Amino acid sequence: MLNPISTAFKKAKQENRPALLTYTVAGDSTKKQSLEILKSIAKNADILEVGVPHNTPVADGSQIQTSAYRAIKNGIKTKSIFQIVKEFKKFNKDKPVILMGYYNMIFQYGEKKFLNKCETSGVNGLIVVDLPWPENKDFAKKCKKKSIFFIQLLSPTTTNKRLNKIIKNSHQMSYFISMLSTTGGKLKVTPKEILKNYQKIKRINPKKDIVIGFGITEKTIGKLKSADGVVVGSAICKEITRSLKSRQNPVTNVGKLIAKLKNKIK
Amino acid sequence: MKLKKKIPVIDQGNKLGFWGGKFGGNFVPETLKKPIEDLESLFNKLKEDKNFIIERDKYFKNWVGSPTRFIKLVNLTSYIGGAQIWSKVVSDANGGAHKIYNATVHCLLAKRSGKKIICGDTGAGYAGKMLSMAAKKFGLKCKIFMGAKDIKRQQPNVRAIKKNGAEVIPVYSGSQTLVDAVSECMRYWVANCDTTAMCVGSTVGPAIFVRICGWSTSQISRELKAQLISEFGSIPKKLKLYNCVGGGSSSFGFWNEFMDYNKKQCEFIGVEAGGPKKSKKHAAPLTYGSKIGILHGAAQYVNQNSEGQIEETESISAGLDYPGISPLHCFLKDTKRARYTAASDEEALNAYKLVTKYEKLRPSLEPCHAFSVAIKESKKFSKDTIVVVNSCGDAYKDRGILQKRLGKKYAKSN
Numbered sequence: 001m002l003n004p005i006s007t008a009f010k011k012a013k014q015e016n017r018p019a020l021l022t023y024t025v026a027g028d029s030t031k032k033q034s035l036e037i038l039k040s041i042a043k044n045a046d047i048l049e050v051g052v053p054h055n056t057p058v059a060d061g062s063q064i065q066t067s068a069y070r071a072i073k074n075g076i077k078t079k080s081i082f083q084i085v086k087e088f089k090k091f092n093k094d095k096p097v098i099l100m101g102y103y104n105m106i107f108q109y110g111e112k113k114f115l116n117k118c119e120t121s122g123v124n125g126l127i128v129v130d131l132p133w134p135e136n137k138d139f140a141k142k143c144k145k146k147s148i149f150f151i152q153l154l155s156p157t158t159t160n161k162r163l164n165k166i167i168k169n170s171h172q173m174s175y176f177i178s179m180l181s182t183t184g185g186k187l188k189v190t191p192k193e194i195l196k197n198y199q200k201i202k203r204i205n206p207k208k209d210i211v212i213g214f215g216i217t218e219k220t221i222g223k224l225k226s227a228d229g230v231v232v233g234s235a236i237c238k239e240i241t242r243s244l245k246s247r248q249n250p251v252t253n254v255g256k257l258i259a260k261l262k263n264k265i266k
Numbered sequence: 267m268k269l270k271k272k273i274p275v276i277d278q279g280n281k282l283g284f285w286g287g288k289f290g291g292n293f294v295p296e297t298l299k300k301p302i303e304d305l306e307s308l309f310n311k312l313k314e315d316k317n318f319i320i321e322r323d324k325y326f327k328n329w330v331g332s333p334t335r336f337i338k339l340v341n342l343t344s345y346i347g348g349a350q351i352w353s354k355v356v357s358d359a360n361g362g363a364h365k366i367y368n369a370t371v372h373c374l375l376a377k378r379s380g381k382k383i384i385c386g387d388t389g390a391g392y393a394g395k396m397l398s399m400a401a402k403k404f405g406l407k408c409k410i411f412m413g414a415k416d417i418k419r420q421q422p423n424v425r426a427i428k429k430n431g432a433e434v435i436p437v438y439s440g441s442q443t444l445v446d447a448v449s450e451c452m453r454y455w456v457a458n459c460d461t462t463a464m465c466v467g468s469t470v471g472p473a474i475f476v477r478i479c480g481w482s483t484s485q486i487s488r489e490l491k492a493q494l495i496s497e498f499g500s501i502p503k504k505l506k507l508y509n510c511v512g513g514g515s516s517s518f519g520f521w522n523e524f525m526d527y528n529k530k531q532c533e534f535i536g537v538e539a540g541g542p543k544k545s546k547k548h549a550a551p552l553t554y555g556s557k558i559g560i561l562h563g564a565a566q567y568v569n570q571n572s573e574g575q576i577e578e579t580e581s582i583s584a585g586l587d588y589p590g591i592s593p594l595h596c597f598l599k600d601t602k603r604a605r606y607t608a609a610s611d612e613e614a615l616n617a618y619k620l621v622t623k624y625e626k627l628r629p630s631l632e633p634c635h636a637f638s639v640a641i642k643e644s645k646k647f648s649k650d651t652i653v654v655v656n657s658c659g660d661a662y663k664d665r666g667i668l669q670k671r672l673g674k675k676y677a678k679s680n
Contacts, residue, residue, distance in 0.1 A: 157297050
């Protein structure tokens with residue numbers, strides 16, 4: 001059976017647009033609300049990244065940190081993250097879900113147990129921010145056995161030699177970090193430049209799906225349309241924070257934001 | 267797990283940077299892979315380069331001030347009435363603490379790599395102060411990340427950092443202490459690694475930073491070895507080296523040159539911060555059996571909950587207030603080369619009172635943890651036992667805390 005992630009890319013290609021990937025933090029601001037947010041996002045997003053919050057995130061900017069600390073403060077546990085995914089899959093079984101987080105959360109839960117839980121709750125892919133190649137070789141293999149994509153990260157600092165090796169060892173999808181930044185940074189390079197780097201990666205193996213993330217907002221998303229997929233994360237976390245502050249409903253507000261983003265890439 | 271002889275401990279990691287196959291490593295975002303590789307090859311080349319060693323030694327000698335004193339604490343020894351208590355007064359070094367060695371080396375490396383800016387973390391403020399001094403000396407722009415709580419409690423060092431022209435960036439996330447400062451500094455490096463060098467303030471972080479720091483602070487034991495031989499004619503038959511352990515940079519440097527000696531001859535005792543007596547929080551992952559986890563790019567024993575969230579620590583000494591511990595110390599613990607224990611806030615304060623009462627020495631609260639255990643154990647040792655405590659910091663930075671906890675009398679210099 002095809003991984004739903006691949007199906008999502010195919011569908012987007014047929015519609016002549018990039019896949020829209022969203023990132024929200026599990027348990028932000030509560031377990032229940034984060035599930036409702038996922039349901040509301042799912043109407044317009046193609047692939048859902050669900051963040052596993054960690055309290056010493058070395059690659060996240062302030063927006064995602066705020067969401068992660070909020071979720072932890074409100075008591076989110078790794079166990080409940082799987083419940084969220086499971087509940088969501090009952091609601092929409094074909095929508096691919098990717099868990100994204102830091103290795104210590106997996107390590108403490110136990111790699112094997114974590115992957116088993118991923119399988120039974122319906123997780124389709126994993127991004128582990130601080131488990132780069134080649135350190136991730138063994139873990140990536142274990143993921144593959146469970147038909148879970150291990151998604152490699154690529155950055156503007158990744159050397160050509162490394163790019164070739166990583167792509168060769170990668171599963172169907174990889175994630176290109178647009179610029180030197182933590183998540184949610186202001187775009188400090190032009191979309192043209194990002195796409196130039198992106199094309200370089202695509203040329204290594206055009207069949208692999210490569211998405212672009214970090215610093216993408218309503219303003220910039222339209223200019224990156226030619227990618228296989230675009231990820232929006234911090235902008236969504238920011239919207240959740242804003243909604244909570246102004247006592248509005250984050251569920252409907254985030255839903256609206258995703259609809260707008262989708263319009264920009266149609 | 268085995269400690270090898272004749273190979274420097276910093277070079278005993280495997281291909282992926284793991285000591286003993288499981289401590290350390292490089293758990294870093296992809297963006298940092300290249301800058302870390304670059305730093306690794308630069309360091310591996312330079313540490314074998316005679317000219318570089320000459321340059322380093324020149325700065326250590328003329329600018330840092332080498333050697334720092336090795337003195338007998340005569341009055342304290344006769345008061346305790348057991349082992350001979352000596353101190354290696356590393357706080358003699360320029361700036362007042364051992365952090366100057368690592369800072370100097372990182373600035374030398376940054377210069378060689380053509381970087382114009384250097385960023386660093388700090389807890390007690392010493393790493394930040396020294397990095398700002400070295401950056402100024404070598405003409406680099408400097409940014410120091412410091413937890414907001416530490417900024418409040420270590421004002422003298424904050425002022426010094428600013429005076430050296432460095433920018434102090436307060437960190438408000440999490441517990442607002444060292445752990446958050448290191449995270450924020452790493453995040454800054456992720457976003458600016460094309461123009462900026464990073465100095466991790468202790469033997470923590472991705473493997474290369476552990477190695478560079480350990481290599482730099484080893485100056486302490488190089489000096490001590492020569493001083494012991496000149497004082498006693500040879501390395502004493504019963505030598506005990508006490509050092510406080512936070513991240514672990516001063517203790518590793520204090521022990522490194524004695525690594526190959528039998529531990530019955532040269533025993534290493536690391537003293538972690540036990541925190542306030544009545545508190546459950548501490549900064550002593552080795553003493554209290556914390557589980558292995560990943561923090562700041564390295565696998566290590568670290569205070570964390572069952573989920574893997576890093577736990578807040580508590581200690582009177584900002585310099586030891588860190589939930590993790592150098593992979594080097596995890597390795598030394600599991601190979602049983604070093605012994606680790608903890609002292610509470612109160613015990614450190616009592617040691618401060620005792621040391622300053624009998625000696626013209628004002629160790630900061632960090633080494634007071636080591637003094638506390640050294641004093642306690644010295645009572646039981648024979649007179650031919652040589653106890654050496656690394657007085658790796660000066661109490662000037664702690665005078666606010668000392669005044670509050672012990673009264674005005676103790677805040678003044680003696």
